[in-house]
Amino acid sequence: MTIRATNQPRARVIPLCPLPAPAGPVPAREPLWRDLVGDVLRGERQSQGRTLKDVADAARISMPYLSEVERGRKEASSEVLAAAAQALGLSLADLLALARGELIRLSAARSRSLGHPGRPAGPGAGPTGTVQLAA
Template sequence: MPEVIRFPSRQAGLVEPLWREAVGDAVRQERLDRGERISDVAGRAGIAPQYLSEIERGRKDPSSEVLSAVAGALGLGAGEVTRRAAAQMDRGPVCLAA
């Protein structure tokens, strides 16, 4: 029987975050910095508050159109949100699999 290789738990912060998690964190941080509610940002972006909540929690991977709408609702461009997410990805530890 082949040996099972266990990777570190995602919650332990030992592996690189998923892209959708990094994007969600960037969106949430900007929203909180601005002191806005999910429902207000979602309304301006034209999406359901539940969907924005799932994006912020890293549960949903938004399309480029949705990301642009959310970024615009926060007064940012989609490029700025992706730069912030990429910077977060660079800070995290990396677990490489063969």
């Protein structure tokens, strides 16, 4: 079979340009649960003056994995969170309550930065007084 060259023009590729940056301040992103839990774990560990190795050994999880959980790089299972909390002398409920408090604090600050100063936050916020998480 013989392929013949045609005189049709070749398609031209036009590179996409990045969108212009939005005017004004960029709103803070919604806090992620894994970041909140990691911050609470790290804060609790540091307040106790304990090392990553000490807590990881007590929780029977690897030190690199605990480090990644604390930095919000890994979405830990409930079993891992319970083990890390217990190694710090907390229950899983304590850990999640502390993370919830941090979520409320950050959400209130985010609402204020977005121009919603009158929006309720904290216990009693909204009609049911609960914080709802959406996936």
